[in-house]
Amino acid sequence: MLRSRKPMMTKSFGAAAVIAVLALAPACTDLTEVPSSSITPENFYQNETQAIGGLASVYAQLRASGASSNYYETSEISTDEMVVPVRGQNWYDNGQWLDIHQQTFTPTTTGTGGLINPAWNDLFTGVARANVVLNAMGNVTFASKATVVAELRTLRAFYYYMLMDMFGGVPIVTDVEIKARPQDTRDSVFRFIESELIAARPDLPATWPAAMNGRMTQGAVDAILASMYLNAQVFTGTVSATGLAPGAARWQDAITEADKIINSGNYSLETDASTGCTPTPGCGWRKNFTADNYSSTEIIMTLKFAAVAGLGNNYLMTLLGYNQYTPSPWNGFATLAETYHAFDTTDIRRQIFLTGQGVNLATGQPVKLLDGTTPLVFSDTIGANITNGSTGEGAGIRMTKWPYDPNHVGVDAGNDYGYFRLAEIFLIRAEAMNELGDPGGAATLINTTTRARAFPTAAKPIPTTIPQAAMRDTILKERLFELIGEGKRRTDLIRRGTYTQSYCCAPDFGYKFPNGPGPIGAYKILMPIPQTQLETNPLLKQNPGY
């Protein structure tokens, strides 16, 4: 082969063209994004209609705090009001329901991953949505702006109320930046909520016309404040690994807020007589929970549901047997036998429980189990061991606090979820009176309000000679009977110091934990900050004890 002595070199270049093309084609290199079918905060929230659109989205997030939400289920299932036993193939779900119910939750357990962490996100999403709209309100003017801003601040304060209740100290944020932030103390969060509510109250109406039912009112502010003051010793106290060091009591403030509501003239207890309903007795009380409860005169603050896809209350789906409803429910949640048996048999409030032969709620006809042959019969006992899948389809009492809505659309029913009812305001006032040394007065108040309604034929009054300590237990029980299923039990048990020992496990009808009900650390009155959140926001500190 002939080879050249001189190095033979070839080269080629294609790069020179790049600069030329860049210079020639500015239009095709403009990469600015201009969304054509979406809107941005900069060009929205410019007038009243748009601002109310923003406001509606902040209200909408309330659905993530009421019946069937992560917050609600975490709260309820961690108490003696609800249990989700493993039922054969169903409801094991990574052990998350057992984790919550047995209070074994830690920052990394499955209940934390499946329920507590989503609750954290859900509630903060409410805060974030409120901040987006509030920040956009800075440079717009319209007639109802003061009211809209007051509603937004009340909503944000309420989301913070639930966060404080569940997690203690959390970051107080009023801007829209996404960044890591340290916690504020639980006491600071308490004072922030208090000052926001007090500042918002004058700009809120006392009532709304029916077409605007569900929006925030002065009564709603008073009710949140009354509840905060009732729990002030917990909310402003200090939690350590060994439990709660209580803060200052605010009993008189609770009475003051309760009286604002009671004396406003805007609310009255629903009774059989006031509604003229059938069947009596009891339908008057149930007016607070039926699909037409939007017109209840007793509900002070509410989460609105409608029988519209995506906007409804699907509470019944979680608990009914498979053939009791259309679409087929999920047959999960039950009430503990002890809790059911704590009700007096003549208490009208006991009507919410389904026992014995299960029926189709639409037709009233008896129904079968999923196998199509065995009758569905609800038993009060749940079984020897809820972690064992041997729990049967019909095991456990079912609590239909929000009854059947004949107009439901799929899973979506129109029953509103009342956060605060006048009945609770009476109970708050009575509890504060008892703590201030007037158990007799407290007994009289309850006897003439919730108990008068609950025992319409043969009255069962609390003796007015009852001592203060016994009255505490009586009020806790009365709150259970009146408010069961309404998301109050966890807070009540923590206030009375029995949350981490709430399982009485009476051997006659109770289920048993494999290793007994305890011991459960007293620090569990605060939920763990989920590990996910600690990693996402390194400035957060874990709650004590975890």
Add this chain to the structure above:
Amino acid sequence: MLVPPFSSNSESRLVSFFGRANASLNDKYFLTGVLRKDGSSTFGIGNKWAVFPAISGSWRLSQESFMRTGPFSELRLRAGYGRVGNPGAPPYASLILLSADGGSRYVFGETPVTGFSPVSNPNPNLKWESTAENNIALDYGFLNNRFTGSLEYYVKKTQDLLLTVNVPQPAVASTRLENVGRIQNKGIEFSLDGQVLNRPSNNWTAGIVFAHNSNKVVDLGPYLSLSEGTVSGQGQSGQNSEIIIPGEPLGTFFGPQFNSVNAAGQQLFNHYVVTRDATGKVTSRVLTGTTTNPQGDDFVVLGNANPNYTLGFHGSGTMGKFDLSFLINREAGQKVFNNTALVYSTKGNALTDKNFLISALTDPIGIDQPAIYSSRWIEDGSFTRLQNVTIGYTFDLPRFTGTARNSRVYLSGDNLLLFTGYTGYDPEVFTSAGLATRGIDYLHYPRPRTITGGLRVAF
């Protein structure tokens, strides 16, 4: 009032400029440089453009005088470095957008009203994910190129991964797309092809391809781990099967270790007591008995879905008028999560008139027990597959047509034999590149066995 269904449109733009320069010297030394500038509208302002260079060189050793006498008829050493970008961000991920979606609707009075709210978190700092690859390789041929092949080693480092991660609250959603973390792929690839027999009427070639890749998550930014790989089936809400965690490969299975079955027919899992430091890092892990209800600390790494190696063996040849070709594949060492068995190996299916696998008849687990994800369902997915065999016969048909030449009749079979210890239908389940979950078999449609016959007549 706006009610679902909605429609929407979105637009994104990708612009690339590309330049390449080649240089060679004496047909021995080669140098290639590539410079590309890519722009994508989906990234944040200031991050839309990125420059990705690449350079590679090779030295054709076989052209050197000192190699003239060796066994190599072709020998080339090459090395390269290059960066490429991944524009995998959806439109508008860097902007804050409002939406009137269902989650923003509410009811005032008894009337649904449309709400407007941001429904995803913007990330104005979103930028290109990029991968840098270094490789070095040897291409060879000897005995006058009767045997050829190559040996290559590569290291790929991907940074600024486009991952959907949690954001600090409050935020309008729990996650957003961020550039987080780094992964690394290292591997070796080897191939050799040869003409085993080379006679006019008896001609055979055969070859093997071997590849080994090791994948590792290097860094996840502030996150200790991310969880993915949803488990399917009844009672599996909230259950994930895989974890992305620094130090382990993508596709790492994570769950409790199945231990035994107790007298009550319940599954028992290893129970660990774990201690952590103030930042949440695990400092010790002690096995302390068993539990029926495994919780977070009982979850451990159960293996990963990536094979240790893949091997291909192929051959083809002719003998007279017959021709034959075949292809054999082997993958070894990968784990498969048999989600199908998890769901259908539970006797309880019988209670609701559903079928279950025969293996469940003989296991000691009670009929009322739930299906629980664990190491019990992680199986070795190694396999060897006879992927294809084709036999053909070529002939002329002058008697009938006078002109027909090279007509051929053949029979070809795909997926003829599978050797595996895997208990499901087919261990070769969908494995995607990138960050998606891999190695989960849930009612995966098995590869069909197909036999094809054909006749070709040429005029």
